[in-house]
Amino acid sequence: MTTGQSAAGSFRPDTAAAPAGGDVAPVGPAPGPAAPGAPAGSASDRAGTTGGTRTAADATDQAGTTGTTGGAVAGGEESARGAAGPADPATKADTPARTNAARKTGTAGAAGSKTGTAGATTGEAGSTTGTARSDTGGARSSADAAQAGGAAEADASATASGKTDKAGAADKGAAETGAGDKGGPGAGKGGPAAGAAGRTDSKPGAAGTAGAGTEAGKGDDKGSADKGSAKEDAGGEGKPDRWEAFASAPEPVPSRLGRAARAVGRLLIHEWALAALASLALAVLLTWPTLRYPRHTLPQDYWDPSLQAWQMAWSGHILLTNPAQLWQSNTFFPEPWSFAFSDTLLGYAPAGMIGTGPEAAVLRYNIMFVLAHALATLGAYALARQLGAGRIGSAVAGASFAYAPWLLAQAGHLHVISNGGIPLALAMLARGHGWSLRHGYRPERRHDGWVYAGWLVAAWQLSLGFGIGLPFAYFLAGTVLVAAVTWFLRRWVVRPVKRPFGRRLLIADLVGGLLFAGVGALLAIPFFTVAQAHPHAERSIGDISIFSPPASGFFTAPAESRVWGGLHEGARALLPWHPEMTLLPGFVLYALAAGGLFFSVWKLRHRLLLLAGVVVTMVLAMGTRFFDGTFTYVPLFEHLPGWNGLRTPGRLMLWTTLLLGLLAAGAVSAFATRVREISAERIPSWPSPWLRLATLLPLVLVIGEGLNSTPHPIVPPQPAAMRTVDGPLLVLPSSQNLDQPVMLWSTSKFQDVVNGGSGFTPRQLDDVRRVTLSFPDQTSVDYLRVLGVRNVLLLRDHIVGTPWEITVDAPVDGLGITREEIGDVVVYRL
Numbered sequence: 001m002t003t004g005q006s007a008a009g010s011f012r013p014d015t016a017a018a019p020a021g022g023d024v025a026p027v028g029p030a031p032g033p034a035a036p037g038a039p040a041g042s043a044s045d046r047a048g049t050t051g052g053t054r055t056a057a058d059a060t061d062q063a064g065t066t067g068t069t070g071g072a073v074a075g076g077e078e079s080a081r082g083a084a085g086p087a088d089p090a091t092k093a094d095t096p097a098r099t100n101a102a103r104k105t106g107t108a109g110a111a112g113s114k115t116g117t118a119g120a121t122t123g124e125a126g127s128t129t130g131t132a133r134s135d136t137g138g139a140r141s142s143a144d145a146a147q148a149g150g151a152a153e154a155d156a157s158a159t160a161s162g163k164t165d166k167a168g169a170a171d172k173g174a175a176e177t178g179a180g181d182k183g184g185p186g187a188g189k190g191g192p193a194a195g196a197a198g199r200t201d202s203k204p205g206a207a208g209t210a211g212a213g214t215e216a217g218k219g220d221d222k223g224s225a226d227k228g229s230a231k232e233d234a235g236g237e238g239k240p241d242r243w244e245a246f247a248s249a250p251e252p253v254p255s256r257l258g259r260a261a262r263a264v265g266r267l268l269i270h271e272w273a274l275a276a277l278a279s280l281a282l283a284v285l286l287t288w289p290t291l292r293y294p295r296h297t298l299p300q301d302y303w304d305p306s307l308q309a310w311q312m313a314w315s316g317h318i319l320l321t322n323p324a325q326l327w328q329s330n331t332f333f334p335e336p337w338s339f340a341f342s343d344t345l346l347g348y349a350p351a352g353m354i355g356t357g358p359e360a361a362v363l364r365y366n367i368m369f370v371l372a373h374a375l376a377t378l379g380a381y382a383l384a385r386q387l388g389a390g391r392i393g394s395a396v397a398g399a400s401f402a403y404a405p406w407l408l409a410q411a412g413h414l415h416v417i418s419n420g421g422i423p424l425a426l427a428m429l430a431r432g433h434g435w436s437l438r439h440g441y442r443p444e445r446r447h448d449g450w451v452y453a454g455w456l457v458a459a460w461q462l463s464l465g466f467g468i469g470l471p472f473a474y475f476l477a478g479t480v481l482v483a484a485v486t487w488f489l490r491r492w493v494v495r496p497v498k499r500p501f502g503r504r505l506l507i508a509d510l511v512g513g514l515l516f517a518g519v520g521a522l523l524a525i526p527f528f529t530v531a532q533a534h535p536h537a538e539r540s541i542g543d544i545s546i547f548s549p550p551a552s553g554f555f556t557a558p559a560e561s562r563v564w565g566g567l568h569e570g571a572r573a574l575l576p577w578h579p580e581m582t583l584l585p586g587f588v589l590y591a592l593a594a595g596g597l598f599f600s601v602w603k604l605r606h607r608l609l610l611l612a613g614v615v616v617t618m619v620l621a622m623g624t625r626f627f628d629g630t631f632t633y634v635p636l637f638e639h640l641p642g643w644n645g646l647r648t649p650g651r652l653m654l655w656t657t658l659l660l661g662l663l664a665a666g667a668v669s670a671f672a673t674r675v676r677e678i679s680a681e682r683i684p685s686w687p688s689p690w691l692r693l694a695t696l697l698p699l700v701l702v703i704g705e706g707l708n709s710t711p712h713p714i715v716p717p718q719p720a721a722m723r724t725v726d727g728p729l730l731v732l733p734s735s736q737n738l739d740q741p742v743m744l745w746s747t748s749k750f751q752d753v754v755n756g757g758s759g760f761t762p763r764q765l766d767d768v769r770r771v772t773l774s775f776p777d778q779t780s781v782d783y784l785r786v787l788g789v790r791n792v793l794l795l796r797d798h799i800v801g802t803p804w805e806i807t808v809d810a811p812v813d814g815l816g817i818t819r820e821e822i823g824d825v826v827v828y829r830l
Helices: 040-063 066-080 089-093 095-112 117-129 138-160 165-179 185-189 191-198 202-216 223-233 242-246 256-268 271-286 304-321 346-352 358-387 391-402 405-410 421-432 448-463 466-493 503-533 541-546 551-555 569-573 587-596 604-621 633-639 649-680 689-705 736-745 763-774 778-787
Strands: 729-732 791-795 818-822 825-829
Touching: 256 271, 271 358, 271 391, 304 346, 304 358, 304 736, 346 358, 346 448, 358 391, 358 421, 358 649, 358 736, 391 587, 391 649, 391 689, 405 649, 421 448, 421 649, 448 466, 448 503, 466 503, 466 649, 541 633, 587 604, 587 649, 587 689, 604 649, 649 689, 729 736, 729 763, 763 778
Parallel strands: 729 791
Antiparallel strands: 791 825, 818 825
């Protein structure tokens, strides 16, 4: 086959167009000598094209068989392509003689070869033309190949007379190829040249034969198989394909470690992984210096945080040792159900199983404090994304929900800060039901797994406390009721349309709802028991009015706000109880939410619904300040089970903040979409740096308003006596604020202590504090013995200005007790 024509009659781009009917194009005059410095390959291609084409035509006419044609083509092409280097003048002058010798030697080698190399080459070439007969005999094929080879050599000689350097080199290569085959007995009959070639090593001959077979099979779809066959016939010592160097390198197979690294890399660049990492980093920065000295300081104060640090430690300890005594804590001895005297943070019990002692409890509290902010950010981000907001808009919703200025006043209340499960559960439930605010109900996106996860997260959020968990439970119940009624009306009554729900989704909702309700009921039993045993602990409307904020509280920031704290000092002075009445969610958030009413990705009716939710929650957060709460807060207080246990209506501002964040997310997402549209009209379509900064500006401003100046006082160190003295014991002095650090100190041994601090003070503890003001005397000693108290610890560091400042060194003779000092603590053993 020539370089100009393939086996199927198709032409290469560098040759003349094929005539109609698939006939072989006429051959023009032989090319002239190659220009000085021209590559030898050019002359070789021209010689191969003209000589090879004529050889194939002549051989076809003479032999009349396709096998002979294939052999002629192979022979001509091999002669034309035999050598790659340039020819010297001696070679050019000796071209006719070398051509005759090559013809004789090639004919003799092909006819006399016993290994069937020539026959294999002939068969392969015949296969290339698509008309070879599979039953061609070895002897006949050899004879035809010899005849065709003679014609090819004669034509090649005529071509070489045009003084083509490359053609002479090719003829020389063909002669060496024919003579190099040691397998044929006729190798020695080819004259001196053949004899010299026959004495050479067999590798050049094998390579030449393989090259011929390869060239003959180029035009066939099975060229690789033909080349492999030729190499086998040549003794398995084929020359490697010179074009393999230009092939694409095979893709390396990654190791197990490499695959794992790639999987981790893909995970780390996923949106949700980046959102989680960004939320965590933001939490560390915006709660700083919480983690600066995490074993020794607590945010805001060491009173309520000490209580909550003890709660986590107790739940973890008792669940590992004696779960049946969970609600019978070691504090408020001998009161039963004392663990239910306030919100329990029971959902953090797994963290409480790690570490013992006050330092571990403080460290645990600080870590959970930071993680609670991160979860709140991530949860609100996930909810906004599920509802249809963009990434920047969702980030604004997450940051505004977790770092609203009013929440800085709640830094000492971990059960209020731990609110991230609310938006996260709502996001999971919406995802499982295939619903979003922007796109509506999409049945193809339903997934019962997300429904189960949403109900589990909701139950976990409820286990952290009823302070914010109870409104969440009622919100979920109302949402389920409204969704069920709406679905039924749209399905059967108003414009009936088939709205698939699915049995699996229904089962998931039933199971998840029952799980959520069961957790709530089990947690509520101890609290109802405590309410019955301590009726004075029940709140009244009068108590609610004390903590009900005025409307000005929605525009007043707490002292912990770095941006607005100092500026709002005068406004705070006008509030009756400013720690629970400074309810500013952020002026930037107000502005973005107001813009979201007019420019948003949400539909108009959805914006109006969000606005209505903002107004309703703000009215409820005012408690009795809004027309005495007659038609707002009071009905909830009187008729909803458990609502009368909520002391501070202002914490409902949590829902206002979330709804404002969703309105702001709609506005920011619409702005980011408009920026992309403007960028698409630019050339190139890439947003300018100013436009990029403009989309990030709302997020930066919201985060800026959340900067804090929260104090981080050092926790009072644990007295050595608390690690050695057994209970039941009483620590004096005793008060609400002093007893909370005592609860933290008891985490080393969890011995029973009379002390305790919570949302209310039991009557018995009031009696103990009153009777022991004269301790040590006979009355107080007898009273404590009746209670079962065995030891009393008097803290010298805290008795200044108290009656014990005088009686601490009084003799105890005649009281039947002993007295010793352990460090700065006086221990009385009863």
